[in-house]
């Protein structure tokens with residue numbers, strides 16, 4: 055592509071009529087302005103009369119830049135900000151709002167190409183956070199806070215490298231192994247898609263352009279691509295040539311034929327050379343992915359044994375909520391003898407509001423394991439450091455927060471801090487933190503101990519059927535309510551809602567002729583379903599928008615829920631205020647709903663249903 059080199063620039067330049075720009079009275083914002091094209095743009099705009107706010111990490115370089123402005127009409131004002139951190143980007147936008155600074159031109163210029171995959175303290179790949187998400191957040195925040203004037207211009211600095219790649223949302227944070235150049239090209243493709251989205255969304259008010267500068271010699275390219283830089287050095291453009299189209303766009307605000315076009319050397323062009331790059335993900339999916347990353351859905355997590363308040367993203371590109379797998383999966387009573395099935399050795403950490411932890415609480419009650427496994431509960435609602443204990447220290451391990459239990463088990467633990475946790479007091483570690491496993495263990499592991507109930511909720515002949523129905527109920531009901539509540543796109547919510555109620559309708563019908571899901575005997579599947587049903591009207595109906603109808607409006611599911619509730623030991627495990635507390639109590643001001651009035655003890659009249 056010789057036209058990307060300085061040869062192309064020099065030839066095209068001969069035909070251009072506009073040679074000087076005037077930005078007198080304008081206010082600009084340029085990201086990544088300490089070196090390369092951003093630096094050149096800032097100087098050119100300031101020398102042409104603009105007040106230019108520049109943002110970068112290096113204070114010293116920014117101050118040097120301030121001093122280099124030669125015109126008295128314009129100036130440069132620097133802000134030292136790490137644009138890879140969304141918290142900092144958010145504060146920057148608020149700073150401008152608080153100081154009444156509104157912009158005529160925003161140049162989303164910073165482009166970080168890295169040789170290694172690194173993550174920010176917010177858990178995002180650093181290049182992606184800087185190049186894509188940071189610009190997304192900055193632009194959206196400025197728009198929503200009124201920081202971009204009507205008729206203003208936003209220029210997204212892409213790169214010719216994006217011609218080689220399609221939009222691939224799942225690879226935006228890098229693949230394994232990490233390829234820095236490829237990942238950077240993907241970020242630049244994402245900028246093009248984002249620009250098209252913005253043009254279509256805000257095009258009436260703001261002029262959005264994306265451009266690429268050709269092959270320019272900048273410190274960034276020299277460091278990240280030394281071979282490319284050395285091989286082409288005499289052909290690379292200087293930063294002035296790289297900045298030219300941006301200045302020209304801001305000055306002339308040209309019409310654009312097609313929302314997807316990209317500008318290069320003062321002309322608009324297609325963003326595709328190769329047909330394959332048209333096959334990528336949609337820009338709507340990109341936007342929904344970026345949105346999902348900016349909305350916290352849960353609390354923080356441990357990284358290398360240290361608590362981080364920032365949440366790790368856990369949505370798919372299409373806005374669907376994904377529940378991560380549990381990391382500790384040891385088994386009590388397994389043949390290796392590591393965790394023998396004995397009394398007074400194991401302890402459960404739970405939150406009685408949580409439907410997963412609740413399964414363990416429930417099994418401890420119905421299997422009569424109270425004298426075998428001890429238990430302590432976290433406070434209902436999570437705080438700044440996740441789950442914590444009400445009257446610390448918690449007696450068993452003398453901890454205040456549940457994350458200390460995890461780092462006690464593994465000082466370098468990285469991951470979410472979830473309940474339930476089954477703790478081994480002998481080896482001081484976590485046996486298992488997956489409720490599905492814990493209830494299977496409780497079902498049989500301790501049966502030889504005196505006083506333990508022998509009822510088998512996972513009978514061998516029915517295991518395959520139980521597993522199959524469990525899967526449906528998990529996807530559509532247990533986790534389905536969360537999929538409704540945590541969906542990050544309308545379509546993800548709609549799908550989750552439809553699946554939830556379709557499955558509940560089918561279960562309701564099934565329970566018309568069977569007392570329990572598999573007939574006359576209660577199985578594991580009933581208990582797993584019960585854990586969600588008992589929370590339905592108290593929380594999911596309203597909090598998670600699962601509101602086609604209340605559970606108490608189902609003809610069979612509601613009496614069935616009461617039937618299970620009234621079985622020995624169960625009622626004591628259902629803690630209504632803990633359920634309300636976990637779903638409503640976390641945010642400020644933590645007001646719990648008074649209703650609804652539900653009578654789980656009302657007669658269920660299901661004794662006569664037999665198969």
Ligand SMILES: N[C@@H](CCC(=O)N[C@@H](CS)C(=O)NCC(=O)O)C(=O)O
Nearest residue numbers: 408409410470471472473487488489
């Ligand atoms: N797979 C786990 C999921 C447990 C889970 O997600 N628990 C929630 C509370 S209801 C939790 O602790 N969430 C904290 C977090 O995700 O950071 C299980 O079923 O045991």
